[in-house]
Amino acid sequence: MSYTSGYLAPEAGALLIDTGSMNSILDINEEDMTVTVESGCTWDKLQRALKPRGLRALAWGTLSGINATVGGGMSQNGVFWGALGGTVVDAALSFEVVLADGTILSTGSNFFRPFGPDITGLFAADCGALGVKATITLKLVREGTAFSYGSFSFPDANAFFSAMSAIAREGLASESFGFDPYLQAQRMKRDSLTKDAKSLVNMMKAQGSVLKALKEGAKVVAAGRSFLDDVPFSLHLICEGRYQSAVDADMKAIEAIAVKHGGKPIENTIPKIMRANPFPPVNSMVGPEGERWVPVHGFLPHSRLVEAWDRIQALFEANKAEMEAQGVAAGAMLAAVNRSTCLIEPVFFWPDALEELHCRSLEPSHLAKLNRFPANATSRAVVDRLRKEIVRIFRDLGATHLQVARTYPLEEASDPRAWTLLRAIKQTVDPQGLMNPGSLGL
Amino acid sequence: MEILAPQDDLALAAITEAVGAEALITDAAERAYHSQDVFSTGPTVLAVFRPTDKDMLARGIAAATQAGWPSSRGVAA
Known part of the structure; x- marks a missing residue:
């Protein structure tokens, strides 16, 4: 799925390739800590296969992962779950890519990157301009066994950004995200009671023990949503680790930073529910x-x-x-x-x-x-x-972007020599300019 | 169903021969659906190719590009 015209052809009569039927998990290699999937495998399917083994990909998908595929993520890039480890392409080890002539290129080693210049990186976030990914090998990490959740309210954007940045610099949170006042109000309008109940059960199941499930469930129900009334900016954070004492200590450190920058602790319902329901309906x-x-x-x-x-x-x-x-x-x-x-x-x-x-x-x-x-x-x-x-x-301001596709000006942002190099690569792998023409501005 | 231009007919025939008709969607409503993203609607695609494995994906792309057919990468729709 795209909102930057990622797969909208410039002219009528294109052939659209939908890799959704290539959705197998080909190999979970627990010894070498890698997983190989076909490009149409969704992030949700991958996570469901890895979670029972106590594993996850280094970066493990976007909130849209119920539909969004690993291949889509590798081509368009994305970020949310495991953001401390980077964007989703930072989890990539290697790809098999079908080039314009129908040959299949392997980007390199399936356990180490880069071995010489980073060919995997070249095809990562290419928005399909260089080829179509067939298979993807990702880095695995152990999923945390201990979690701590925190939410904070901030009076204005300055306070919000200074706290979010200070926490990020310390690398304290596995995920750190927030909403401005308008988006927060929209979220409050959106969620229905039935959805809450289903999400609540999943969150309770994720707590490990029946006693903790009941305790956390009761807390969320008691908190309701009134804690978000009149909150201007909100920041939500998750600490993921091995030991409860360690993640609790990290959350204490986060709280100290947040408070120092003018934040106020609020109920942590949002990150708790989201972590237990990582890929909700879209x-x-x-x-x-x-x-x-x-x-x-x-x-x-x-x-x-x-x-x-x-x-x-x-x-x-x-x-x-x-x-x-x-x-x-x-x-x-x-x-x-x-x-x-x-x-x-x-x-x-x-x-x-x-x-x-x-x-x-x-x-x-x-x-x-x-x-x-x-x-x-x-x-x-x-x-x-x-x-x-x-x-x-x-x-x-020199910003960078994911999902460059047909929306963000990559050429203008690039050193002219780097752009010439990219054009030469495009010419080599797709001499007739037939693969997703116009994507990346190529 | 729209009437295909002759060159489109040839391209469609070439790819159908390479991958089989079951892997191709040519229904007008489905083509229109696959020509949208969350924000925009683009020009309508001629067909949607749903390969079931890597080799079929490669055969399809080879057949399409040999027929001079611009292929536009699609992620899960």
């Missing part, structure tokens, strides 16, 4: 009222986060009247990735018709409850323009 690909939804994102070093945030908010302020008139609203998801980088992901909501893609992706029971809006080209054009202006802001 109902959040539309707004809570059935509006259309689309994100745009940028990765930045800690030093440029606040400037990016302020410029994006200034853009929204300058367009406030038009956004309000057209029913366009915007929130943001924020996350830390490894020790040096954070993600800013503004998301737009606007009243517009759902397409077949949305209707098939949502749970039917959820779809049935939604409003259906008529097609709305005017609001959509506002979103399209604002999204492009945010890409410009990110470009000014």
Whole structure:
């Protein structure tokens, strides 16, 4: 699944390859700590196979992993679960890639990378411009046996970013993500009671013992959701490790950092429920009222986060009247990735018709409850323009992106010599320019 | 079903011979569905190729590119 035209051909009459039927897990090698899958295997399927063995991939998928495939992740890149270990392509060891002429290229060793220049890295995040991945070998790690969860409220963006960055620099959390006030309010509207009950049971099951399950379950129910009323920015963190005393100590250290930067501890229901339900139904690909939804994102070093945030908010302020008139609203998801980088992901909501893609992706029971809006080209054009202006802001600040596809300006961001090299590689593996033409700007 | 242009007919025949008709979806509604992503709708694809293994994937791509057919990578739809 893409929202950056990752697989939309520039002209009619293309052949679309759907690797969804190539979804086998070919080998779980517990001795060498690697796993090999066909590219159409979903992150959800992989996690279900690895979890009973106490294993996971180094980075183990995106929240959309119920549909999103390992191959899609390797080509488009993504980040969420295991973000301390990097984006999903950081988990890759090797690929088998079908090139334009139908030959199969192996990118190298299936246990070590790089052996010489990084050919696996060359095909990672290529957005399908260089070939089609057939198989993927990933690094395995032991899944943690002890977890600690924390949530904090922050009064403003400055406090939020300074705390998220300080925690990331210490490498304390396996996942660290947050919501701005608008997105948080949207989340509160979205979740239904029945969904909560199902998620709650999964969370209780994940606690290890019946006693702990009952205790944690009771805490979540008692907390309800009122703890998120009037919370401006929220940050949610998970510590994953081997010993409860160690992850609890790490969470104490996180709390000290959060409090120092103006944060206030709140109930930790959100990270606890999410870790136990890592790949929920993708109902959040539309707004809570059935509006259309689309994100745009940028990765930045800690030093440029606040400037990016302020410029994006200034853009929204300058367009406030038009956004309000057209029913366009915007929130943001924020996350830390490894020790040096954070993600800013503004998301737009606007009243517009759902397409077949949305209707098939949502749970039917959820779809049935939604409003259906008529097609709305005017609001959509506002979103399209604002999204492009945010890409410009990110470009000014030297941001990087996942899912480059046909949306982010890779050539403009590249050293001209590096771009020439990339074009030469494209020419070598796809001399007629037939493989996903236009993707990456190639 | 739309009427295919003659060159499309040839390309479709070549790939069908390489991978078998069961691996190809040519139904108009399905082609339209596979020509959308979460934000945009693109030009309609001519067919959707659903290989069941690595060798079929390779055979299909070889047949398509020999027929001069732009292939657009699709992830799980």
